[in-house]
Amino acid sequence: MTKKSKLALLAALVIFLSGCSEEEFFSLLETNQSGEAQSTSAPEVTEGDAVVSFLDVGQGDSTLIQSEDTTILIDTGRHDGDVIFDHLEERGVSKLDLLVFTHPHADHIGNGDEIVRQYEPEEVWIDGNEASSQVFERLVDALIGTNTEVYEPTRGEAIEVNSFLLEVLHPDELTGDLNNDSIGIRLTYGDVRFLFTGDSEESAEQAMVDSGINLEADILKMGHHGSNTSTTLPFLEAVNPELAIYSAGENNSYNHPGAEAISRVDQFGAELLGTIEDGTIVVTTDGETFTVQTDK
Incomplete structure (x- = not known):
């Protein structure tokens, strides 16, 4: 059923x-x-539960994943704002087991250098592409200066990080397209699955579908901030999410989320939440079911 x-x-x-x-x-x-009228300012991570916080970092991206014994951060928000540090402090983060940079655009690796220095991740994942920005150069300097272990995952790998299973869905090889080379991950806790694709657009989504890898997930983090060029119907059908979440800033110049992408999610029948309307979105799961709370 x-x-x-x-x-x-x-x-x-x-x-x-x-x-x-x-x-x-x-x-x-x-x-x-x-979770209307409930605050996510200090979600409690209790024994046996995992808490996934889709952080409101404006027109950027950052997701914090916590269990009793593990802390993972995917992307670090914008380069021109430091709200990410408030979020991490409120959630009691002192160290990271894994830090994932899906791709080297500044709205995903912003503050990455300081995050590396302050939170001393055990391992950092990058896709292997380079960018010409000062933000990227500062991140590289921080990784080298702290001697942090850096890894470039590729499609088909399945890596356990304590209580979490991370399956790498993308990329298989680099094309030089920073958005479409974004690292794609399916994260599993018990029987509950989350899918993250960075700024992947239609071609990357189709590559994931064509790969034959199981993409099914309960919660989908919509690609490219809910852009019209992402979250295609074939991809939605392969993922079959119950909940779709986008991260974007209010009155942004990119018109994110796109009306066509929202329409596709509605057409598919998944619930839709986004940081513009809902603020930080927190999913708590015991590995069998999940509940959702929002800031707004």
Whole structure:
């Protein structure tokens, strides 16, 4: 039975037993999943749970993954803002087991040099491409200066980081296209799966689909800040997410998220959340089910 079928069956059962209307049921469900009026300023990481925080860093990208024994950070927000440090402090981060830079654009590696120095990651993943920006040069200097272990993962690798399994979905080889060479990862905790693709666009998504690797995930981090050039229908069908999340800044000049991408998510039937409307989005899972809270 699919997730959507299970949800429909649960709705029918609750409506029958409680006498509430269908509209009331889904209103209650939405409140539970979105965590309306609940703050994510200091989410508690309890024994047996994992907490994945899609951080509100404006027109940039950063996701913090925590369990009782592991801390992973994917991307470090923008180069022209330091809100990432507030987020990490609020969440009690003192050290990183793994730091992933999906690709070397400044809105993904911003503050990366200081993150490396302050949080001393055990290992850093990069895709292998280079950028001409000063932000990238500072990151390289920090990695060299701290003698941090750096690794370039490729498609097909499956790496355990304590309680998490990270499967590398992309790239297979570098093309020089910084967006489409973004590292793609499926992260699994118990039976709950998250998929991250950096700024991957249609060609990279199609390459992942064509590879034959299992892409199914419960939560999809939409590529390229919800751009119209990402989150294509073939990719959505392969991932089959229950929840799609984008990270973008209010009134950004790129018109992210794109109306066409949002329409495709709606057409597919997945729930949609984004940092513009919802602030930081926190998914907590015990490895079997998950709940969602938002700042706004």
